[in-house]
Amino acid sequence: MENQRLREKTWFIVLMLFIFFPVGLYLMWKYANWNKIAKVIVTVVIILSIILGYTGENEKISQQVSTQPKEEKTKDTSAYTASNVYKWLKESGLVQSEPKDDTKSYKGNTKGIVQVLEGKEVHVLEFETEEQAKEAVTISNIALSYKNIYVLLIKGQSQKDNFLKVLEAEKPLTDLETYYASEEQKQVAELMKNSSDFLPLVEAYYNLPKDQKSQTWDDFIIDKEVTWSGTIADLEAIGDSIVIYGSTEGYNGEDWLTISTKKKNLLPYVFITELKSEAMKKGMKNGDKVTIKAVVGSRGDKEMQYNWKLYKGEVIK
Structure with a gap:
């Protein structure tokens, strides 16, 4: 009997409407001493709340799905030949x-x-x-x-x-920025780009940090065409080549034999140019100033006392 009296009490019915609405609605319609309009309003409010809650949850799930990254389509690699x-x-x-x-x-x-x-x-x-x-x-x-x-x-x-x-x-790019390991390397690269003469270029190269010389040589110098000038040290010693001293100091008319055996300190400032034709030597003599256009083949070294070597040379003047 006590359980029946509890179910009939208004506070218990309201509590059940909040805690477990199906039971609450049943108790309201069966035991609550409310007028019919009030019962209808309560029922409609609960039903609308259920509908709106379900719709809102569906929308939330839909939004979550739509914001998830779409699976990327595999990029066509047919262009990558x-x-x-x-x-x-x-x-x-x-x-x-x-x-x-x-x-x-x-x-x-x-x-x-x-x-x-x-x-x-x-x-x-x-x-x-x-x-x-x-x-x-x-x-x-x-x-x-x-x-x-x-x-x-x-x-x-x-x-x-x-x-x-x-x-x-997936296409050519014309606005690439060249990367440099140091300001010294950048200077060498710019001298090459601006067709620098021999002496400024080799001085900049010799001033590079030791660990950057090989990379600078590979990236910016070897196989590049240059136009260098200097003094003819020897026309006859090396077949179709000309031995040229490219500095303005330290040279006193020494020939190749003297430079390569007794004055090796001059070698880092010597570039030997293999000409396209030996006939280009005609009319020249040791001590003449000459300008050569050729391709850089091997590099000089100040510490090791190595000279430079050019190929495919042409006498410009």
Whole structure:
């Protein structure tokens, strides 16, 4: 009897409406001494609350789903061929040489190889899959991969980030900023770019930090065309070549034999130029001032007392 009296009490009915509305509604309609309009209002309010709560929860779930990142579609890699990549790098100014197709050398030895193009600055390898290209990169720290492409940097290692930017862009980039290891390296690069004469360039090169000389040589000097001037030290000692002293100090008419045996301190300021034709020597003599256009082949060294060597030389004046 006590339980029946409790169910009939107004406070208990209201409590149940809040705690467990199905029971509360039942007790309200069966025992509450309320008028019918009040009961209807309470019932409608509870039903609307349920409907609105369910709708709001659905909207929340929908928003969560819509804000989740959509699964990216796999980017089409059909553009990533060795030929396209080499073209992009060349048009971006990162390579200058023409490539040689060396695919045959890799077929059968390298899994998944499609095409290999080799230039003086880079080797570009096209693989069947991205995983194969990544696996190849672990072999060398002067290489990079993107998608199914592997690029081995023969020269220009300091510009590795720029190579990657071109690959990511999937097109040539003409606004790349050149990276320099130091202000000294930047000076050498700018002198080369501005076609500096021999003496300012080699002095800047000799002033480089020791650990930057090889990289600077590889990235900015070797195989580049230069126009250098100096004094002819010897026309006859080395066949189709001219021995030229490029400094303004320390030289007193010594020939190549004397310089290479007794005055080795002069060697770092000597550049020997192999001419395209020995006939270009005609009309010249030791002691003459001369200007040469040629390609840099080997570098001098102040500590080791080595001279410079140029190839494919032409006498300008």
